Amino acid sequence: xxxxxNERKPAAERIAVRCVDSDMHPxxxxxxxxPYIPEPWRSKYFxxxxxxxxxxxxxxxxxxxxxxxxxxxxxxxxxxxxxPDLAFKQLIMEAGADIAILEPAAYPARFPEVNHAMNCALxxxxxNHWLDSHNNWHERWRGSVCVAIETPDDAAREIDKWAGxxxxxxxxxxxxxxxPWGDPKYNPIWEAATRNDITVSCHLSRSHHEELPIPPVGxxxxxxxxxxxxxxxxxxxxxxxxxxxxxxxxxxxRIVLVEHAFTWILxxxxxxxxxxxxxxxxxxxxxxxxxxxxxxxxxxxxxxxxPEDKTELTRAFEWMECExxxxxxxxxxxxxxxxxxxxxxHLPEHARxxxxxxxxxxxxxLPETVPALEGQVRVF
Numbered sequence: 012x013x014x015x016x017n018e019r020k021p022a023a024e025r026i027a028v029r030c031v032d033s034d035m036h037p038x039x040x041x042x043x044x045x046p047y048i049p050e051p052w053r054s055k056y057f058x059x060x061x062x063x064x065x066x067x068x069x070x071x072x073x074x075x076x077x078x079x080x081x082x083x084x085x086x087x088x089x090x091x092x093x094x095p096d097l098a099f100k101q102l103i104m105e106a107g108a109d110i111a112i113l114e115p116a117a118y119p120a121r122f123p124e125v126n127h128a129m130n131c132a133l134x135x136x137x138x139n140h141w142l143d144s145h146n147n148w149h150e151r152w153r154g155s156v157c158v159a160i161e162t163p164d165d166a167a168r169e170i171d172k173w174a175g176x177x178x179x180x181x182x183x184x185x186x187x188x189x190x191p192w193g194d195p196k197y198n199p200i201w202e203a204a205t206r207n208d209i210t211v212s213c214h215l216s217r218s219h220h221e222e223l224p225i226p227p228v229g230x231x232x233x234x235x236x237x238x239x240x241x242x243x244x245x246x247x248x249x250x251x252x253x254x255x256x257x258x259x260x261x262x263x264x265r266i267v268l269v270e271h272a273f274t275w276i277l278x279x280x281x282x283x284x285x286x287x288x289x290x291x292x293x294x295x296x297x298x299x300x301x302x303x304x305x306x307x308x309x310x311x312x313x314x315x316x317x318p319e320d321k322t323e324l325t326r327a328f329e330w331m332e333c334e335x336x337x338x339x340x341x342x343x344x345x346x347x348x349x350x351x352x353x354x355x356x357h358l359p360e361h362a363r364x365x366x367x368x369x370x371x372x373x374x375x376x377l378p379e380t381v382p383a384l385e386g387q388v389r390v391f
Contacts, residue, residue: 019148021382029391031371032108034340038092047132083344095146107388123161130157142178153180167203174207193255212267245271273310277331311340334362
């Protein structure tokens, strides 16, 4: 029997990038990740735990669809986001994203060295199952160098290992571990990121209960408390980075806060600037806090805080100079998915190109063109 294999090749024609999605979640197929976890942690830690033991998530429709879009589950019975071809069809061809940043879900462990092992596995898995020539033939996926912030020296070596990969677009860390990011403990991570000129992003993650964001009044009780609390966590990391002089120590460092919301940054910048003016002689930082934010930190659009009066959102966008600090994100394949054709309509007209693709190209050092795809929806 003769078998004909049609090799996947990108088109010679290239088109301009007009939509960069900074938050897409790929998931390993059943059993796919296990071989990449280094021993002894594969057998000693992960294979001894039942599936579901670490879930902390009571989002709407969780029991029915695990808080995912129903149509994102592949026909082979695996989880949403596990089929690169289906994700390509839905996010790239039908929704119109031109390049998408892959952000694998965190698989937390209580031991730093185990977290490091899992992150190493996620990097090998991405390279072999999403960023390879078969699954990334269209050149639309960009991976994340996943690192365990709890082990800064190991994380730095992992960054150095993967930063030169042509389709690794950023470093991915967690925000929950203590101390905050301005502490010199994390300098090896920032040094590696700036040495390799690669952006560091942080996506909210659902960890063990004692590692969740803790407000001053104690642990949150419900998912809605928890989701709002993540903005408080991000606000504290911003303050630490600014007031502890992180951007003076690393003037080329780029940070992205993914899925932590963003409307809170406006009053926080006002407050930090006021404190700076009042206590300037006691502070070592060289510029107004809001200037550090606008030059070094980006926020993703999802989740979009959407007031009943849309003009309030428009004013907030303009006051915070959203064209300087926002990146489009869809959160595919979650139930909170924001279609880029819907999101762009809510942005001020003058900021649409910056938020939808220009900031993404600059932040992740992406190409300005990609191979053309016949039949692809275009946002612009």
